[in-house]
Amino acid sequence: MGSISTSATSLKATLATKTAYAQEKLREMGPYLKEQYAAKSAYLGEQYEAGSAYAGAQYRAKKAYVQESIATFEKPKFLVPIFDEAGLKTFSTIVAIAQVGLLVLFTCVGSVATVDSVEDAMLYNVYIGVVLMMVVGFGFLMTFLRWYGMGSVGLTLLITAIGVQTALLTESFFSTLWWHGVTISYQSLIEANLAVAAVLISFGANIGKVTPAQLVVLTLIECVAYSFNGRVLLEKIVRIEDCGKSIVIHMFGAYFGLAVAYVLGPPVATVKEKSSTASEVVAFLGTTTLWLYWPSFVSATLAPGTLPAQRAITNTVLALCGSTVATFVASPRAGHKRIDPVHAQRATLAGGVAIGAVANFPMRPSTALFIGICAGLVSTAGFAVNILDAKLGLHDSCGVHNLHGMPSVLGAVFSVILRLFETAPGGTWYGQIAAIACTLGVAVGAGYGTGLVLRLPLLKPPSIDPFDDSTVWECAEDFGAPTVLSSEGEVEMPLSEKKEASSATHSHGAVDERSPLVASPPAPAAVDEDPEVAPLPVEEGLEDGGADEDDAAPEEEPALSG
Numbered sequence: 001m002g003s004i005s006t007s008a009t010s011l012k013a014t015l016a017t018k019t020a021y022a023q024e025k026l027r028e029m030g031p032y033l034k035e036q037y038a039a040k041s042a043y044l045g046e047q048y049e050a051g052s053a054y055a056g057a058q059y060r061a062k063k064a065y066v067q068e069s070i071a072t073f074e075k076p077k078f079l080v081p082i083f084d085e086a087g088l089k090t091f092s093t094i095v096a097i098a099q100v101g102l103l104v105l106f107t108c109v110g111s112v113a114t115v116d117s118v119e120d121a122m123l124y125n126v127y128i129g130v131v132l133m134m135v136v137g138f139g140f141l142m143t144f145l146r147w148y149g150m151g152s153v154g155l156t157l158l159i160t161a162i163g164v165q166t167a168l169l170t171e172s173f174f175s176t177l178w179w180h181g182v183t184i185s186y187q188s189l190i191e192a193n194l195a196v197a198a199v200l201i202s203f204g205a206n207i208g209k210v211t212p213a214q215l216v217v218l219t220l221i222e223c224v225a226y227s228f229n230g231r232v233l234l235e236k237i238v239r240i241e242d243c244g245k246s247i248v249i250h251m252f253g254a255y256f257g258l259a260v261a262y263v264l265g266p267p268v269a270t271v272k273e274k275s276s277t278a279s280e281v282v283a284f285l286g287t288t289t290l291w292l293y294w295p296s297f298v299s300a301t302l303a304p305g306t307l308p309a310q311r312a313i314t315n316t317v318l319a320l321c322g323s324t325v326a327t328f329v330a331s332p333r334a335g336h337k338r339i340d341p342v343h344a345q346r347a348t349l350a351g352g353v354a355i356g357a358v359a360n361f362p363m364r365p366s367t368a369l370f371i372g373i374c375a376g377l378v379s380t381a382g383f384a385v386n387i388l389d390a391k392l393g394l395h396d397s398c399g400v401h402n403l404h405g406m407p408s409v410l411g412a413v414f415s416v417i418l419r420l421f422e423t424a425p426g427g428t429w430y431g432q433i434a435a436i437a438c439t440l441g442v443a444v445g446a447g448y449g450t451g452l453v454l455r456l457p458l459l460k461p462p463s464i465d466p467f468d469d470s471t472v473w474e475c476a477e478d479f480g481a482p483t484v485l486s487s488e489g490e491v492e493m494p495l496s497e498k499k500e501a502s503s504a505t506h507s508h509g510a511v512d513e514r515s516p517l518v519a520s521p522p523a524p525a526a527v528d529e530d531p532e533v534a535p536l537p538v539e540e541g542l543e544d545g546g547a548d549e550d551d552a553a554p555e556e557e558p559a560l561s562g
Contacts, residue, residue: 088472090213090458090459091211091212091213091216094213094216094217095158095162095212095216098162098216098220099162099165102162102165102166102169105169106165106168106169106182109169109172109179109181109182110168110181110182110184111181111182111183111184112183112184112185113183113184113185113186113188120185120186122304122305123186123187123190123304124186125296125304126186126190126296126299126300126304127186127189127190127193129293129296129297129300130190130193130194130293130296130297130300131160131193132289132293133197133289133290133293133294133296133297134156134160134193134196134197134200135156135157135160136285136286136289137286137287137289137290137293138156138197138200138201138204138286138290139152139153139156139157139286140152140153140282140283140285140286140289141283141286141287141290141345141346141398142156142203142204142207142283142286142398143279143282143283143286144275144279144280144283144341144342144345144398145207145208145272145273145274145275145279145397145467146272146274146275146276146279147272147274147467147468147469147470147479148207148208148272148467148468148469149279149282149469150469150473150475151207151208151469151472151473152207154473155203155212155215156200156203158212158215158216159196159199159200159203159215159219160193160196160200162216162219162220163192163195163196163199163219163223164189164192164193164196165192166219166220166223166224167191167192167193167195167196167223167226167227168182168184168188168189168192169182170195170223170224170226170227170228171188171191171192171195171227171231172188173227174227174228174230174231174232175231177232190300190301191301194245194249194297194300194301195223195226195227195230195249197245197249197253197297198222198226198248198249198250198252198253198256199218199219199222199223199226199253200253201249201250201253201254201257201400201404202218202222202253202254202256202257202260202400202447203215203218203257204257204397204398204399204400204404205254205257205258205260205261205396205397205398205400205401206218206257206260206261206264206397207397207398208267208273208397208466208467208468209261209264209267209395209397209466209467210264210454211459211460211472212472213459214454214459214460217450217453217454217459218260218450218454221446221449221450221453222253222256222446222450225256225442225443225446225450226252226253226256228442229248229252229438229439229442229443230248230252233438233442234247234248234435234438234439238431238434238435238438239426239427239431240427240431240432240435241357241415241426241427241431241432242356242357242415242435243298243299243301243302243308243312243356243357243359243360244297244298244299244312244316244352244355244356244357244359244360245298245301245356246353246354246355246356246357246407246408246411246412246415247357247408247411247412247432247435247436247439248439249356250353250356250404250405250407250408250411251404251405251408251409251412251436251439251440251443252439252442252443253400253404253443254400254401254404254405254408254443255405255439255440255443255444255447256443256444256446256447256450257400257447258388258394258396258400258401258405258444258447259443259444259445259446259447259448259450259451260447260448260450260451260454261394261395261396261397261451262392262394262448262451263447263448263450263451263452263454263455264451264454264455265395266393266394266395267395267466267467268466269465269466270466270467272466272467272468273397273466273467275341280341280345283341283345284341284344284345286345287344287345287346287348287349290349290352291320291324291348291349291352294316294320294349294352295312295313295316295317295320295352296313297352298312298313298316298352298355298356298359299312299313299316299359302360308360309360311359311360311361311362312359312360314365314368315355315358315359315360315361315363315368316351316352316355316356316359316368318365318368318369318372319351319352319354319355319368319369319371319372319375320348320349320351320352320372321351321369321372322351322368322369322370322371322372322373322375322376323347323348323349323350323351323352323354323372323373323375323376323379324348324351324372324376325373325376326372326373326374326375326376326377326380327343327344327347327348327350327376327379327380328344328348330343330347330376330377330380330381331343331344331347331380334380334381334383334384335384340383340384342383342399343379343380343383343384346379346383346398346399346402346403347376347379347380347382347383347402347403348376349403350372350375350376350378350379350403350407351371351372351373351375351376351407353375353403353404353407353408353411354371354372354374354375354407354408354410354411354414355368355371355372355375355411356408356411357408357411357412357414357415357432358371358411358414358415358418361418361422363418363422371410371411371414374410375407375410375411378406378407378410379402379403379406379407382399382401382402382406383399383402386399386402388401409436412432412435412436415427415432416429416432416433419432
């Protein structure tokens with residue numbers, strides 16, 4: 001028992017020694033830990049200040065550059081106008097010759113209608129709706145291109161001005177196959193604007209890729225081909241019934257423009273064939289205008305206030321509703337899992353295209369809705385697949401094949417089916433089939449020939465910078481400037497550049513080699529090593545783990561004797 005008591009006393013003594021040693025070490029390490037913490041804090045603070053100074057210098061340098069760019073802006077190389085002065089002089093000369101020739105023709109054969117009636121006053125309202133569709137609807141629908149907004153709206157106005165004059169003459173000539181005088185009335189103005197609609201559809205397939213000179217020539221030739229197809233082939237020979245012009249306008253304009261695009265070939269570059277949030281929103285203005293006035297467009301050739309005109313308006317509204325709903329149903333399932341603004345801007349209008357060939361039919365409301373739904377689904381699928389570019393290499397800038405081409409063919413097919421199974425107001429089912437064949441043949445043939453004309457050196461400069469207003473228009477100073485404006489009007493660093501600048505705080509001031517603006521400010525000197533800190537004092541005898549003689553295991557106690 002004495003031996004056990006001695007061992008317990010020894011263990012207690014050893015424990016007390018260890019405890020006292022640990023407490024002493026903690027007292028000694030306290031100042032060291034405080035010194036280590038202070039040194040680390042100073043080091044991190046220096047690093048943070050160095051990184052912040054570099055990021056601030058980078059931001060100030062870029063801000064100064066952008067402000068200087070706005071003050072004395074010089075277009076980058078990719079914005080240098082290649083449509084040179086000689087090209088613009090050619091354009092100006094062609095427009096002047098065309099206008100003088102039209103002026104001479106109107107002087108010889110033109111006159112103004114003198115009939116004053118209530119019906120003519122009602123036609124003026126229809127005329128306003130049709131013109132708004134041309135200038136505002138088609139013009140702003142094509143502003144989806146980020147750098148081609150002025151070309152979309154401005155050249156639409158030019159096409160309308162030249163096309164209306166030309167169509168007044170061609171429609172009158174091919175109606176009688178001779179000029180016995182061109183009487184200008186509300187109705188003739190409406191029909192001339194309908195012809196312009198076909199030209200604007202063709203313009204959509206080639207927007208951003210043709211020069212203004214080419215566009216003027218295209219307008220003059222297409223008005224002649226359109227009137228020949230509509231007035232001679234379809235009206236006098238085939239005797240088609242197409243009150244809303246699905247075949248006469250949409251099918252003809254779409255495939256005429258696509259044939260031109262095929263001959264001219266794809267654009268030399270598509271780097272600027274892009275949209276922005278602002279351009280997409282402005283394009284929706286064109287969509288809503290077309291959606292609103294499309295019933296006036298479809299019923300424009302029918303006597304206002306009559307039952308056929310009422311049917312055409314109501315059926316068109318229902319078809320537009322159907323195509324709009326179908327587009328919003330199909331768009332999220334078309335590959336992107338979100339609503340594509342291109343679908344919402346264009347496929348929503350497909351119902352108005354398809355219903356035109358049967359708009360004045362005495363059909364049930366469900367039939368008009370069904371036609372619109374089918375058109376919306378077909379158009380959305382066309383935009384999602386883009387088969388012309390994939391299979392034929394045919395570049396369709398505005399997707400007229402999907403908005404006007406396929407829905408017009410669908411509407412023509414419905415006009416054949418309804419004539420087979422229901423009583424239809426005029427026309428025959430085989431006449432509708434013949435009209436489709438005639439329209440496609442004339443449109444593709446005339447479009448192909450027009451494309452060859454547009455390739456003449458006089459009309460096409462050696463190189464074209466596509467989808468760029470600055471090739472033709474005098475652009476504002478901020479066109480293409482690399483800047484982002486804050487709500488206060490201050491020049492603000494883009495978000496991506498802010499992220500790059502903030503990342504510099506973690507790279508010890510590395511220079512951003514991707515910045516094309518200015519040389520990056522020199523990075524502040526960074527401390528690469530931790531500040532020297534006095535080493536922790538070590539007790540003698542603790543170099544190999546801190547054990548001393550007290551740490552030794554107690555000596556073995558002799559075995560207890562029995």
